[in-house]
Amino acid sequence: MPLVVPIGPMYWDTYLYLDAAHRIASGQLPSVDFSMPVGPLGYYLFAWGLELFPAAQPLLLAQWALLVVAAPLMAVVLWEVSRRDRALSLLLLGPFLVFAIAPSNAQFYHPLPGLDGFGIYNRHVVVLLYVLLSGLLFLREGRTLALFCGATMLALFLTKITGFIVGGLFCALAVLAGRIRWANAFLAAGLFLLPLVALELLTGMVSAYLRDISELAGSNSSTLLPRFRTVITNKLDVLLPAALLALVLLALDWCDGFQRILDSSFVWFSVAILGGIIFETQNSGSQEFIFIWPVLALILVRTKNLKGHFRTAVLVLAAFAIVPTMTTIISKSVRAFAAGVTYAQVDAPLLKNIGQVSARWDMIERAEMIGVHYADFREAYEDLARKDQLPNWQYFADIDNQVQWVLSAESAVEALLAFEAENNVRLEGLMTLDFTDPLPWILDRQPTPHLQIGADPTRTFGALKPETKAAIEAADGVLRAKCPVTWARRDIEATFAEALAGRQAIALNPCWDLLIRDGILPS
Secondary structure (H helix, E strand, O other): OOOOEEOOOOHHHHHHHHHHHHHHHOOOOEOOOEEOOOOOHHHHHHHHHHHHOOOOOHHHHHHHOOHHHHHHHHHHHHHHHHHHOHHHHHHHHHHHHHHHHOOOOOOOOOOOOOOOOOOHHHHHHHHHHHHHHHHHHHOOOOHHHHHHHHHHHHHHHOOOHHHHHHHHHHHHHHHHOOOOOHHHHHHHHHHHHHHHHHHHHHHOHHHHHHHHHHHHHHHOHHHHHHHHHHHHHHOHHHHHHHHHHHHHHHHHHHHOOOOOOOOOHHHHHHHHHHHHHHHHOOOOOOOOOHHHHHHHHHHHHHOOOOOOHHHHHHHHHHHHHHHHHHHHHHHHHHHHHHHHOOOEEOOOHHHHHHHOEEEOHHHHHHHHHHHHHHHHOHHHHHHHHHOOOOOOOOHHHOHHHHHHHHHHHHHHHHHHHHHHHHHOOOOOEEEEOOOOOOHHHHHOOEEOOOOEOOOOOOOOOOOOOHHHHHHHHHOOEEEEEOOOOOHHHHHHHHHOHHHHOOOEEEEEEOOEEEEEOOOOOOO
């Protein structure tokens, strides 16, 4: 029973999972045969899930695949906590289920209801950090905790390196605070490293992954400090009550004589907030700061016998720090599913799972119209591209443009199949000059290796590598999207210009060109 969900802003990020899954299924290894901005775990989970559920809705599968890893780890925590305090275990379980299941971010990018198809791996990271803090704060010290930490840190490392760094900060505090003995800390490190060593020896994936991340960090180092400012200004709704709560906790610890300095509520809460800020500097939207919930649960347990204004201040500020984020994520998800009942499914039968999206009828009509408009007035958008401007300021966040991309891809597949039938050829190796490239998966063709999935000229592109040049030259066909012409598509083509030299350009339709390799068409 294929599920259909309302398409949301920047939804085309979801197609990266389809691209990666197709590459993995064809024998390519992440970071070895293709580059990516994050770790391989989420892509492998998605690929295995797609084999199990071939008609899965891509966004829901990408979101929920993490439960294969996160749910057993969280179950370890809940099993032990429930034996001591059933209410506390429910307090930890409820938010975990909400954040792990809800495919929505904490920020609004469009006024119409829709599910957020971007920042999925960032949502995975914060859920894993939620699990990690729950274990560090509520599991008893011992080998179970060591095994738990090793497994969770391994999942974080293979999901996103910045999440692993923040998780390492939390684990270091746990060791210094005496929650983990040094012997068990070394055991956890061994359990973390052993699978990575095996993976490196068998595939070379780990060193390639670190090399990709190093190159990505080098190309984005100049934006680090401005991102701290962006995080603080964007998340004042969390950080302001959090700062006030930290002052209250500091006063309580002062009155308590700082009997447990490093294991104090103030230190744990402050480090959790600091970790959130560090992670959000490399995050383009997700469920920000949700992993402070386990720390707040610890604070509530420690202050349950507190009386007077201090108790009230703790409860009120804790609520202001986390409840608005949670209610936003819940309300966005519920609103999207409720509105989706009245939406129309986008007509894209050739795109397989990608067509399992819906939108308001007027958005679909506008998307159909604007595709024709882009073709009729291409010169105007070429002029905008020359000035490094998009068709509108929030082009990628606009739902009509996300729908237009789906309809345009449908026309590309239809036109390419007609071209192949007319010329009695089949193009085996394909690629697309665009941010996302699910067309080889849609057409069941060989994806071109040694490319960056999620091609962003401002963040993920460097100089053209020899192996990339050779792979592009060997591809039978390269698809070029023209509706609309954008500076990003222009820059991607310019990066690959040397590898594309000598190809014959064929207009498949007003919105798509095929750059075909010499020797494919009959003379």
